[in-house]
Amino acid sequence: MTDTPYPASGAPRRAPGDSAGDPGTGERLAQSASGLAEQSVTGGTGLGGGLAPSPATAGAQARPVWHFARRPGPLAWLAVLIALLLSIPILTIAASLIGGPESDVWGHLADTVLPRYIRNTLWLVVGVGLIVPTIGAGTAWLVTMCRFPGRRVFEWALILPLAVPAYVMAYTYTDFLQFTGPVQTMLRDVMGWGPRAYWFPEIRSLSGAIAMLSFVLYPYVYLLARACFLEQSVCALEVSRTLGCGRWSSFFRVALPLARPSIIAGTSLALMETLADFGTVSYFGVQTFTTGIVRAWTAFGDRVAASQLAAVLLCFVFVVLLVERTSRGRARYHNASATYQNLPGYELAGIKALGAWLACFTPILIGFLLPGAILLEMSISRGDDQFGARFLELAFNSFSLASVTAVLAVTLAMIMTYSVRLQPNRAVYLANRVASMGYAIPGTVIAIGVLIPFANFDNALDLWMRQTFGISTGLLLTGSMAALVFAYLVRFLAVSLNTMEASLGRIRPSMDDAARTLGHGPVCTLIRVHAPMMWASMLTAGLVVFVDVMKELPATLVMRPFDFDTLAVQAYNLAADERLAEASTPALTIVAVGILPVILLSKTIAKSRPGE
DSSP states (O other), rough: OOOOOOOTTTTTTGGGGOOSSSOOOEEEEEEGTTTTHHHTTTTTOOOSTSSSOTOOOOTOOOOOOSSSOOOOOOHHHHHHHHHHHTTTHHHHHHHHHHHHHOHHHHHHHHHTTTHHHHHHHHHHHHHHHHHHHHHHHHHHHHHEEEEEHHHHHHHTTTTTTSSSSSHHHHHHEEEEETTTHHHHHHHHHHHHOOTSOOOOOOSSSSSHHHHHHHHHHHHHHHHHHHHHHHHHHHHHHHHHHHHTHHHHHHHIIIHHTTTTHHHHHHHHHHHHHHHOOHHHHHHHTOOHHHHHHHHHHSSSSSHHHHHHHHHHHHHHHHHHHHHHHHHHHOOOOOOSEEEOOOOOOEOOOOOHHHHHHHHHHHIIIIIIIIIHHHHHHHHHOOOTTTTHHHHHHHHHHHHHHHHHHHEEEHHHHHHHHHHHHHHHOOOHHHHHHHHHHGGOOOOHHHHHHHHHHHHHHHHHHHHHHHHHHSSOOOOOTTTTTHHHHHHHHHHHHHHHHHHHHHHHHHHHHHHHHHHHHHOHHOOOOOOIIHHHHHHHHHHHHHHHHHHHHOOOOOHHHHOOOOOOOOOOHHHHHHHTTTTTHHHHHHHHHHHHHHHHHHHHHHHHHOOOTTTO
């Protein structure tokens, strides 16, 4: 398919929606990663899908028209059923606050460590909430609007830290900065200091956890802010220049306020991941709600206390969501111009170019290059002794779980989004929104919310079978692969759901009408018309879900079957035993798998400016 011709460079260009031709699916794949930013710009939550696009992509999908008289079909009922099943963990946790039984462990936790949980969690949120937008928005503006050596590389390299799980960074920097590590050893050798003759910051601390999480999560803000800067009209910047604003004044007074919804949405995503983190804070000895939930479940064996702690953490999540929503109020941020010109490139030279280069290189060095080099060195020189058969078993477990979850997530997302297209009524639309809530819920909360109803079902079924047939069924769902995959779907379905919504929304309704005139029913139209046009977006959604499952740690720790480990669990267990060198092999594998979707997202954002 050939691209629509545009005027010569520098001339005004029409926005894609002005063209009479039907844009190709491949040409619009570039809008996938920019969908989140557009969602926040047009008044959406900006939180639904993490790295996935939103259903509110500009010019892609209009507000649904509700049909109350239309009788829901089988596909609509199936979408509602899927949403109800996926909402079970959240409803279970919420019920523990309303009518849950008393727990002696909960009372002990409330009197002793609960204030510490609250204090540490708040400090984590505040620290990450200040650092992440500073790094993300600043670097996004530099690579978008400024011209300096290395800018083209930084455009995609700044996303690479997203491929490194926070707990992997914690392991690598602990080995690198601890007393017996290479940094302090070199300082003592060079300076001739004794063991107690100098002060060195403690990496395994609350401030260390804030630093690790910030340098891993800033790409959330970078992705959305850069997409927003790319979509801004040049007209607003030119007007600010005619009013006497310099380059930086235009950034702070015009571009930054216009990008505010995207920055807030990206920061909120980073805060969600901060609240959900378990590996980093657990390894650093920082007591937060996630560590308390896992401890109450595994050490005390008290599901009531675990569920009540999870409910309190859920309240933290909803507070973050509420702040993100109310911070914008009724404000809306739209581009008033329908023409787009090439973005002005501010040429930087000398000390300014060096400063921009260092500002972009430092996050990459701390968040990806240094941890990657440390992992590679440890894996080659002192890697896991069980690299052979044991490693292959762990890799197979991780890849199989991730593959099954990715296929199911894309399939369920296709069913739910297509049901909205066929029958856009309130019930189906609400079902899609409920199904996408899981991404904002920490993995430990979802794990507890899945295990409690599944255990109750297994016990009730076993009791009935014993009384009726004298047969014990045991635990069918609890501690099974099915329960683990279900928890993954609750957590990550939003990623594929929002991607499918944006992709299907770019297919004009006239394509459905044409297929109907040729005798194709709804299912046949989906398989033979829509699916081939959405194939690239389906692969993108599946790939992102695959990587998210590979990195997921807390839900896997709580719910995995007996004697069933993954690469993430193996890395955590080895690091917890201070076997950091052996933990490098599974950790490096997780990082390597996460690089591919990160590069793909960068390339799609680079092509997201209208008219390009």
